[in-house]
Amino acid sequence: MLHIKPYQAREIKKKMSSWIREKIFLGKTFSEYLAEHKNPMFILAFIILCLSFYSMAYRLIYGLGPATNLSDTYPWGLWISFDILVGIALAAPGLTVATAVYLFGLKDYKKFAKPAVLSSLIGYVFAVFALMFDLGRYYRVFYVIGWSWGLSSVLFLIAWHFFLYIIICFVEWSPAFFKWLGLNRLRDYFSKLGVWATALGVIIAGGHQSALGALFLVASNKMHPLWYSSLLPIFFLGSAIFAGISMVILESTIAHKIFKNLVKDFDDVEFNKRTIGLGKALFVILCAYLILKLLDITHYNNWHYLITPYGYWYMFEILGFVFIPVILLAFAVKENNTKLVRVSALLVVLGVILNRVNVSLIAYNWYIPLSEKYYPTWMEVSLSAGIVTMIILSYRFIVRRMEIL
Amino acid sequence: MDRREFLKRTLISSLTLLMAEKSHATGKETQRGNRANEINWAKYEAEKKTREAVQGESYAVLVDITKCIGCRRCEWACNEWNKNPNKPLSEFEKSASEKPSVFDRIRRTDAETFTIVNRFYKEDVTPIYVKKQCMHCLEPACLSACFVSSFEKTKEGSVLYNPSLCVGCRYCMIACPFDIPAYEYFEPLRPQITKCTMCFDRIIEGKPPACVEICSADALIFGKRSDIIKLAHRKLDENPERYIPHVYGEYETGGTSWLYLSPVPFEKLGFPKLSKKPDTEKTASFLFTVKVLEVVASVPLVYAAYKAISSKGDKEKDE
Numbered sequence: 247m248l249h250i251k252p253y254q255a256r257e258i259k260k261k262m263s264s265w266i267r268e269k270i271f272l273g274k275t276f277s278e279y280l281a282e283h284k285n286p287m288f289i290l291a292f293i294i295l296c297l298s299f300y301s302m303a304y305r306l307i308y309g310l311g312p313a314t315n316l317s318d319t320y321p322w323g324l325w326i327s328f329d330i331l332v333g334i335a336l337a338a339p340g341l342t343v344a345t346a347v348y349l350f351g352l353k354d355y356k357k358f359a360k361p362a363v364l365s366s367l368i369g370y371v372f373a374v375f376a377l378m379f380d381l382g383r384y385y386r387v388f389y390v391i392g393w394s395w396g397l398s399s400v401l402f403l404i405a406w407h408f409f410l411y412i413i414i415c416f417v418e419w420s421p422a423f424f425k426w427l428g429l430n431r432l433r434d435y436f437s438k439l440g441v442w443a444t445a446l447g448v449i450i451a452g453g454h455q456s457a458l459g460a461l462f463l464v465a466s467n468k469m470h471p472l473w474y475s476s477l478l479p480i481f482f483l484g485s486a487i488f489a490g491i492s493m494v495i496l497e498s499t500i501a502h503k504i505f506k507n508l509v510k511d512f513d514d515v516e517f518n519k520r521t522i523g524l525g526k527a528l529f530v531i532l533c534a535y536l537i538l539k540l541l542d543i544t545h546y547n548n549w550h551y552l553i554t555p556y557g558y559w560y561m562f563e564i565l566g567f568v569f570i571p572v573i574l575l576a577f578a579v580k581e582n583n584t585k586l587v588r589v590s591a592l593l594v595v596l597g598v599i600l601n602r603v604n605v606s607l608i609a610y611n612w613y614i615p616l617s618e619k620y621y622p623t624w625m626e627v628s629l630s631a632g633i634v635t636m637i638i639l640s641y642r643f644i645v646r647r648m649e650i651l
Numbered sequence: 652m653d654r655r656e657f658l659k660r661t662l663i664s665s666l667t668l669l670m671a672e673k674s675h676a677t678g679k680e681t682q683r684g685n686r687a688n689e690i691n692w693a694k695y696e697a698e699k700k701t702r703e704a705v706q707g708e709s710y711a712v713l714v715d716i717t718k719c720i721g722c723r724r725c726e727w728a729c730n731e732w733n734k735n736p737n738k739p740l741s742e743f744e745k746s747a748s749e750k751p752s753v754f755d756r757i758r759r760t761d762a763e764t765f766t767i768v769n770r771f772y773k774e775d776v777t778p779i780y781v782k783k784q785c786m787h788c789l790e791p792a793c794l795s796a797c798f799v800s801s802f803e804k805t806k807e808g809s810v811l812y813n814p815s816l817c818v819g820c821r822y823c824m825i826a827c828p829f830d831i832p833a834y835e836y837f838e839p840l841r842p843q844i845t846k847c848t849m850c851f852d853r854i855i856e857g858k859p860p861a862c863v864e865i866c867s868a869d870a871l872i873f874g875k876r877s878d879i880i881k882l883a884h885r886k887l888d889e890n891p892e893r894y895i896p897h898v899y900g901e902y903e904t905g906g907t908s909w910l911y912l913s914p915v916p917f918e919k920l921g922f923p924k925l926s927k928k929p930d931t932e933k934t935a936s937f938l939f940t941v942k943v944l945e946v947v948a949s950v951p952l953v954y955a956a957y958k959a960i961s962s963k964g965d966k967e968k969d970e
Binding site for chain 1: 682759760761762792794795796797798799800801816817818819820821822824825826828830833834835836837838839840841842843923924925930931933934935937938941944945948949952953955956959960962
């Protein structure tokens with residue numbers, strides 16, 4: 247039996263409180279820490295979070311019917327479209343940059359790798375968290391892992407790959423975590439495991455990014471022909487890769503602006519050079535995607551759809567958010583203009599968001615009258631906004647405490 | 652009444668008010684707690700254990716659209732048998748003549764309605780009545796889509812749903828080309844998918860589905876699938892002026908257990924145009940390709956990982 251004498255207990259308590267103060271409140275007292283967050287941005291975040299918690303509770307108590315605009319015609323709405331399809335595509339930095347650095351030895355980009363892994367980890371965790379509110383029987387979600395396997399389902403592959411990929415991201419990120427906790431032995435152990443996790447991660451991430459597109463393969467008669475293609479899995483994989491690179495460009499820009507004091511030996515020239523390098527990679531993949539899209543339209547002989555309202559919308563997506571970024575990037579790389587690279591990256595990210603919404607909500611059931619189309623309720627929007635807020639706050643929380651940047 | 656009691660009562664009454672208002676506003680609060688699918692699944696499980704399933708070929712139903720008079724008795728019988736919310740038979744029967752009528756808009760199946768009859772018009776404005784229910788595909792898209800395998804195609808022909816495994820992801824509803832599975836959106840804790848079971852519980856007792864049994868217009872015919880297909884073609888041959896030459900469901904999406912004969916092209920009656928190859932083949936080939944690629948890709952990746960580790964080791968030695 248363990249005997250703790252009063253003075254020992256006092257000692258432990260003191261140690262605990264100083265640990266919390268050092269690690270959680272960054273050496274400030276609780277009230278100091280709180281005071282630091284009294285600014286409009288955090289108040290806004292607080293309001294969004296309150297609204298989203300209300301929506302979550304409402305969904306859990308009353309069900310999907312009262313909380314959302316989902317129906318038998320539109321079984322999937324904003325939560326699947328935005329939180330899962332968009333969220334997972336934008337959480338692809340780990341797939342792209344971390345792989346290039348850890349596996350293929352592109353050491354120049356090493357600074358980008360840790361933030362990339364972190365954003366993937368947070369992105370996936372919160373995407374799955376959001377999914378729990380969309381699933382009718384969320385408490386059964388583990389059935390798919392160990393109880394009943396639907397081997398013919400694309401969703402089965404996705405579920406398993408999400409499960410594995412979150413573990414992989416955790417392994418990749420854990421050295422920073424254990425270092426923060428001061429557990430150096432564990433840190434070294436997981437550092438060694440990291441390369442293997444990355445190798446496995448490429449397969450897993452590639453598999454489920456394409457599978458998200460393959461979800462819609464089964465509904466050929468319900469999808470608009472311009473968005474439906476046997477190549478959907480490849481389009482989803484390709485766009486996830488360029489979304490991942492764009493997110494790295496944007497995140498690093500924002501992070502280096504806000505957390506400049508956290509970055510050791512920050513080198514502006516070096517950073518800009520790398521941004522241009524990422525821009526080049528982005529250019530190549532966007533071009534490949536554009537060519538595939540052209541081949542796709544020609545293969546299915548879909549040109550005549552382009553002069554319909556859906557066709558105009560399709561051209562808006564492709565020209566505005568793929569073609570124009572390609573042109574901008576060509577200039578940017580030639581002129582060494584990092585600002586233009588960042589603008590293009592922003593356009594590409596917006597384009598990927600638009601594409602996922604188009605595939606899952608606009609092109610799906612495209613033939614039904616406009617009045618019967620789905621649009622989200624304020625609760626659906628607020629829950630998704632809350633998830634985005636949580637992602638940003640968690641990223642900030644971790645970046646300010648662990649060695650990420 | 653002390654203060655605590657007062658607060659408690661206020662809270663409870665406002666909560667109940669909120670809930671009552673909500674359910675009143677939607678009018679769909681009854682769309683939950685369906686038992687028909689659960690009962691059929693239990694019968695299927697029991698039947699699997701006790702005796703050999705039906706010998707030989709599965710069953711099918713032929714819907715002769717030209718014979719349907721829109722009496723909606725099939726809807727009534729379906730609700731009655733499956734214990735779905737129902738109304739007196741006369742209210743169903745008068746829909747065809749009454750104005751305004753439920754036929755004024757095109758309906759679909761929902762959480763408490765497994766079959767419905769819709770009204771369309773020929774060019775000479777004579778009405779055409781079309782029954783809609785689960786088609787009981789031979790290669791069901793819902794079954795292939797389900798990630799916890801909670802659908803089963805029985806030897807009798809029914810596609811059955813097992814509520815005890817369902818996670819409620821609603822991918823089956825996305826996958827179904829006929830928009831059949833419905834969901835209990837107003838059930839917060841234990842929602843399920845609901846759909847027609849082809850009256851599996853009647854078929855195993857040697858009876859036809861409830862809708863077929865009640866049909867007095869001769870529009871629904873139940874039998875072995877091969878016999879039904881022969882019958883359909885005989886009807887086409889004998890009365891070529893009555894029908895368009897197409898048995899819907901013979902080949903659509905790999906074949907279905909409900910087959911239709913129509914006087915006008917099926918597209919005009921809201922039937923999707925489907926190829927002979929079911930979409931589930933595309934999914935299957937995708938899954939196969941991914942698995943092959945993952946295995947193939949793992950070789951260079953493992954090599955790269957090995958290289959990355961050994962070069963790191965070298966560097967550490969150098970330092």
